[in-house]
Amino acid sequence: MSTDTDSGPIYGGNVYTPTMTTDRGWFEGVDPDTLDARDAIEGETAESPAAWPDRAIESGFATDEADYYDKLRAATLATAREAVAERERADDQQLVHAVRAMDDCERTANELAERVAEWGGSRIGESGGGVPFAREVAAREPDGDLDEQLSALAEQVIDLDERATELRASIERFTPEVAPNLSSMAGPVLAARLIALSGGLKQLARSTSGTVQVLGAEDALFAHLQGNAPSPKHGVIYTHEYVRGTDPEHRGSAARALAGKLTLGARVDYYSGERRPELEAELDDRIETIRARGDDE
Numbered sequence: 267m268s269t270d271t272d273s274g275p276i277y278g279g280n281v282y283t284p285t286m287t288t289d290r291g292w293f294e295g296v297d298p299d300t301l302d303a304r305d306a307i308e309g310e311t312a313e314s315p316a317a318w319p320d321r322a323i324e325s326g327f328a329t330d331e332a333d334y335y336d337k338l339r340a341a342t343l344a345t346a347r348e349a350v351a352e353r354e355r356a357d358d359q360q361l362v363h364a365v366r367a368m369d370d371c372e373r374t375a376n377e378l379a380e381r382v383a384e385w386g387g388s389r390i391g392e393s394g395g396g397v398p399f400a401r402e403v404a405a406r407e408p409d410g411d412l413d414e415q416l417s418a419l420a421e422q423v424i425d426l427d428e429r430a431t432e433l434r435a436s437i438e439r440f441t442p443e444v445a446p447n448l449s450s451m452a453g454p455v456l457a458a459r460l461i462a463l464s465g466g467l468k469q470l471a472r473s474t475s476g477t478v479q480v481l482g483a484e485d486a487l488f489a490h491l492q493g494n495a496p497s498p499k500h501g502v503i504y505t506h507e508y509v510r511g512t513d514p515e516h517r518g519s520a521a522r523a524l525a526g527k528l529t530l531g532a533r534v535d536y537y538s539g540e541r542r543p544e545l546e547a548e549l550d551d552r553i554e555t556i557r558a559r560g561d562d563e
Contacts, residue, residue, distance in 0.1 A: 269417060284311055286310050286311070286314065287310075287311055287312070287313055288311075289313070289316070290307040290310075291316075291318055291322060291325075291327075292307055292310065292318075292338075292341070293306075293318075293322050293323050293325070293327045293328075293334075293337070293338075293341075293345050294306075294325065294327075296327070296341070298327055298328075298337065300339060301340050301344060302340040302341075302344070303341040304344075304345045304347065304348060304349075307342060308344045308345065308349070309342065318334070319331040319334040319335070321372070322337075322469060323336045327498055338483075341366035347379070356465050357443070357444045358444050358445070358461055358467040358468075360440075361437065361441060361444055361458050361461055361462070362458075362461060362462040362465070362466065364433055364436060364437050364440070364458070365433075365437055365458040365459055365461075365462045366462055367433055368430050368433035368434055368437065371426045371427070371429045371430035371433065371508060372426075372427075372430045374406060374426055375397065375423050375426035375427045375430060376396075377396065378400075378419060378422060378423045378426070379396050379397055379399070379400050379423045380393075380395070381419065382399065382400045382416065382419055382420045382423055383395040383396070383399055383400075385416055385419070386399065386403045386416060386420070389412065389413060389416055390406065394444045397423060397424065398421040398426045400421075400423035400424055400427075401420070401424060403416060403417060403420040404417050404420040404424060434455060437454055437455055437458050438454040438455065439454075440454075441454035441455070441457050441551070442454060443460045444461075444467065444535070445457055445461065445467055445532065445535040445536075446523075446530070446539070446541050447530075447531035447532075447534050447535050447541060447542050447545055448460070448461075448528060448531040448532050448535050449547075450471075450531075450541075450543075450546055451524075451527055451528055451531050451545065451546050451549055452503070452506060452528055452531075453506070456502065456505060456506060457470045457528075459482070459502055460478065460481055460502065460503075460528065460532075461532075463481045463482055463502065464481065467532065467535060467536050468536055470529075470532045470536075471529075471532045471533045471535070471536035471537065473529060473532075474529070475522070475526040475528075475529040476525070478503070478525040478528055478529050478532075479499075479500055479501065479503065479521050479522060479524075479525035479546060480498050480500065480501045481501045481502055481503070482503075483498040483499030483500065483501035483502075486498040499517060499518040499521050500517070500518075500521035500525075503521060503524055503525060503528070504521070506524055508520055508523075508524050508549070508553045509521050509524060512553070512556065512557055513557070516556050516557065516559055519556045520553055520556050520557075523549065523552045523553060524549065524553070527545055527546075527548065527549040527552075530545055531545055
């Protein structure tokens with residue numbers, strides 16, 4: 267029986283319902299053929315050990331001790347697989363897949379665009395780069411087999427760039443449904459990226475603000491821990507206007523303030539899902555105070 271209660275900090279007045287304590291075996295009421303025992307395995311626990319194999323044999327669930335443990339293993343594996351499948355279908359995990367797919371498309375498009383620029387310059391005697399140049403190459407009438415291959419490669423760049431744009435639009439629509447407070451303060455794309463870097467909304471909600479502050483700067487943080495670099499002041503939250511647009515001297519304070527509110531927003535989103543506009547207002551006031559320091563100096 268499970269003893270994991272999946273407890274954590276409670277935000278917004280929600281009360282966590284603990285695992286139910288019982289003295290019945292996980293196998294009671296379970297069909298030996300289907301072994302659907304998820305409710306018992308995930309939601310029940312026993313106060314003390316018991317002779318579970320003997321009880322299973324007496325009830326007719328198992329023929330002997332070896333059969334009991336075979337059935338227990340099969341039931342727990344089936345429960346784990348079902349839980350993992352549900353987790354992967356969860357909204358925040360779908361968001362993780364979407365933002366990673368967008369990043370993959372953008373990265374691949376940029377890499378292929380460099381190849382098109384180098385190859386295209388040698389073929390048509392014009393220099394250029396990025397998706398705009400790929401569009402120029404794709405629009406030209408090919409002259410021979412190699413030009414056709416170059417044009418097809420340029421079209422791949424365009425397709426990937428358009429797919430990344432469509433994925434970004436979907437992320438912007440979907441993130442506010444998954445994490446309304448985080449999305450409102452960070453912006454939908456940055457919010458989705460923070461969720462992806464954390465591995466999910468649950469993990470992000472359980473992170474410290476210091477961890478959120480440096481998400482995406484793992485290489486720099488590792489170098490700092492090895493004594494080869496200063497401590498990073500921020501990770502991907504640097505892309506937020508409240509960090510990027512603050513004077514470098516006070517950027518660390520802005521990053522800490524932003525990370526703190528984003529952490530609270532993630533916790534509210536995960537534990538209650540209620541919209542809390544006051545968090546955004548408090549963040550605005552805090553950033554205004556930080557930026558005012560530079561104006562006074």
